[in-house]
Amino acid sequence: MERSTPGALLVLENFIGGKFVSCSSHIDSYDPSTGDVYCRVPDSGGEEVEEAVQAARDAFPAWASRSPADRAQVMNRLADLIEARLEEFARAESKDQGKTVTFARTVDIPRSVHNLRFFASSALHHTTDCSQMEPAGCLNYTIRCPVGVAALISPWNLPLYLLTWKIAPAIAAGNTVVAKPSELTSVTAWMMCRLMNEAGLPPGVVNVVFGSGMRAGDALVSHPDVPLVSFTGSTATARVIAERSAPYCKRLSLELGGKNPAIVFADADLERCVATTVRSSFSNQGEICLCTSRVFVERSVYPEFLRRFVAAARQWKTGVPSDPANSNGALVSREHLEKVRSFVKLAWEEGAQVHCGEGVDKLEVPEQNAGGYYMLPTVVTGATDSSRLMQEEIFGPVVCVAPFDLEEEVILRANGVRYGLAATVWSRDVGRVHRVAKQLQAGLVWTNCWLVRDLNLPFGGMKNSGVGREGGKDSHHFFTEVKTVTIKH
Numbered sequence: 001m002e003r004s005t006p007g008a009l010l011v012l013e014n015f016i017g018g019k020f021v022s023c024s025s026h027i028d029s030y031d032p033s034t035g036d037v038y039c040r041v042p043d044s045g046g047e048e049v050e051e052a053v054q055a056a057r058d059a060f061p062a063w064a065s066r067s068p069a070d071r072a073q074v075m076n077r078l079a080d081l082i083e084a085r086l087e088e089f090a091r092a093e094s095k096d097q098g099k100t101v102t103f104a105r106t107v108d109i110p111r112s113v114h115n116l117r118f119f120a121s122s123a124l125h126h127t128t129d130c131s132q133m134e135p136a137g138c139l140n141y142t143i144r145c146p147v148g149v150a151a152l153i154s155p156w157n158l159p160l161y162l163l164t165w166k167i168a169p170a171i172a173a174g175n176t177v178v179a180k181p182s183e184l185t186s187v188t189a190w191m192m193c194r195l196m197n198e199a200g201l202p203p204g205v206v207n208v209v210f211g212s213g214m215r216a217g218d219a220l221v222s223h224p225d226v227p228l229v230s231f232t233g234s235t236a237t238a239r240v241i242a243e244r245s246a247p248y249c250k251r252l253s254l255e256l257g258g259k260n261p262a263i264v265f266a267d268a269d270l271e272r273c274v275a276t277t278v279r280s281s282f283s284n285q286g287e288i289c290l291c292t293s294r295v296f297v298e299r300s301v302y303p304e305f306l307r308r309f310v311a312a313a314r315q316w317k318t319g320v321p322s323d324p325a326n327s328n329g330a331l332v333s334r335e336h337l338e339k340v341r342s343f344v345k346l347a348w349e350e351g352a353q354v355h356c357g358e359g360v361d362k363l364e365v366p367e368q369n370a371g372g373y374y375m376l377p378t379v380v381t382g383a384t385d386s387s388r389l390m391q392e393e394i395f396g397p398v399v400c401v402a403p404f405d406l407e408e409e410v411i412l413r414a415n416g417v418r419y420g421l422a423a424t425v426w427s428r429d430v431g432r433v434h435r436v437a438k439q440l441q442a443g444l445v446w447t448n449c450w451l452v453r454d455l456n457l458p459f460g461g462m463k464n465s466g467v468g469r470e471g472g473k474d475s476h477h478f479f480t481e482v483k484t485v486t487i488k489h
C-alpha cells in the first residue's frame, strides 16, 4: 500500500487557451523516493480535451501566419525563463520521476531548454525545393505549411525533455498543440505552462491537458480535428493509437521501446567501454529507451569484461535522489519496480546467474525513504537469446551479458529481437565498425560512445521501435505538409 503524506498536496490544473482551468476529478501522483502521495493530477476526459482542441483550433490561423523569426523569439524567451529556474525545475523533475537531482540538473532540464532554442533556430534555416522544366517552360517549387492541431503524448522517463522535443518543432513550424504528459510525471509540464504567457506565447498555441492515457490520451488521439499525433512510449500503446488514428488517416510519429545491444569486440578500449556501457545500461535507472539491455562480448575478453563490468555496476550508487553521491535514484512507480524485479526473478527461475544487484547486494536507504521504489543495478549472464530477459523491454536497471565468437554471429543475435532502436559497437577497427553498423537493424548506432546526440540528425527506430523519424529536418517535415506549385511561364 502507498503511504500518503499529511498536509496540503500540490494540485495541478489544465492549461487551456492561455488560462489554468480546474478539473473536477484528480489522480494521485507519488514521490518515487518515498512512496508518498504529493501531488494531484487532473483526470481529464473528453470534455477537457474538446475545450483544448477548440482553443488550439482558434489559435491556429494567427500563429501559422506569424513569421518563423517571430515564433522563434517567443520560444527563446520561454527557454530563457526555464533556464533561469533550472534548479527549481530539476528538483521538481527529480521528486516527480525518482531520478537524481544531478541527472535532472545536467540532462533533463538543460536539454529541454536546448530543444526550445534548437528548434527556434533551425526554423529560420529551412529551405524548400525548386526545379525548372525547360522545354515545357515550367517552374516547380515546394512550400511547407503547418498541419494544424498537433496531439503530443509524452512518457514519464524524461518528462520535460521529451515533451519539449515535441512542442518545440511543432510550434516552430506554425502548428498549435494539445499536449498530454504522462499522468505519473506531470509537474514540470505544469510549471512550464506557468511561464507561457510571460514568454509571449499567444493563448491557445500550447494547451496542456493532464490525465490518464485511457481517458485524456484516448480522447485526444481519437479527436477528428487533430490531424497529427506524435507519441513516445510503449509499443503496446502505439498500436492502440494507430488503431484510433486509422479512421482519420492521421499522420503519426511513434517513438517506442528498445532492446538495445552493445557489441564489444576484443580490440575495444576496454576501460572506456566498461565505463560507458555501465552508463548506457543504468543511466536514469535504465529508464531511457536508448539504454543498453544486452551486451555481447567477444569470447577472448569476456571474463575480463564481465569482471570489470560487475565491479563498475556495483560502484553505480543507488539511493536518495537528492544525494549528489548517487548515480541512480528510484524507479518511477511501484508497479514499474515490480515489473522490473519480475525479470530478475525470472532469471533466477531459469537458472541464469545474477552477479550483482537485486537479490545479491543489499540496498540501504534512510528510514524515511523505506517506501521508495529503489533497485540496484543488476547484471545477469546465462540467459538464452530466446528468453524473455533477452527479448522483452525491461526499462530498468537490469542488463544481460553474453559471449560471442564471430562477427556474423553477433550481428544475427543483435538483430534477433522485435525492436530496432539503438545499438553500440566497440572496436578500434574502422572497417569493422562501418560493416557492422550497416548491418545492424537499429535507427541509431553509436560506435565507441553512447548518447552523443546531434538534434539535426534523424532520431527514431526500426521494427517495433517505431514509425518515422524526428529531429532537425525530419521534425520539420513531420510537422508540415508539403505542397508542389507549378508555374507555366
Ligand SMILES: NC(=O)C1=CN([C@@H]2O[C@H](COP(=O)(O)OP(=O)(O)OC[C@H]3O[C@@H](n4cnc5c(N)ncnc54)[C@H](O)[C@@H]3O)[C@@H](O)[C@H]2O)C=CC1
Pocket (backbone or CB within 6 Å): 153, 154, 155, 156, 157, 180, 181, 182, 183, 211, 212, 213, 214, 216, 217, 218, 221, 232, 233, 234, 235, 237, 238, 240, 241, 255, 256, 257, 258, 288, 289, 336, 339, 393, 394, 395
Ligand atoms: N520511451 C519509451 O520507450 C518508453 C517506453 N515505455 C515502456 O512502456 C512500458 C509501460 O509504461 P507506460 O507508462 O504504461 O507507457 P505508455 O506507453 O502507456 O505511456 C506513455 C504515454 O502514453 C499515454 N497513453 C497510454 N495509453 C494511451 C492511449 N490509449 N491513448 C493515448 N495515450 C495513451 C500515457 O498516459 C503516457 O502519457 C514501460 O515499462 C516501458 O517498457 C514507457 C515509457 C517510455
Ligand SMILES: N/C(=C\C=C\C(=O)O)C(=O)O
Pocket (backbone or CB within 6 Å): 155, 157, 158, 162, 232, 233, 255, 287, 288, 289, 290, 451, 453, 459
Ligand atoms: N526518446 C527517448 C529518449 C531520447 C533521448 C535523446 O533524445 O537523447 C526515450 O527514452 O523515450
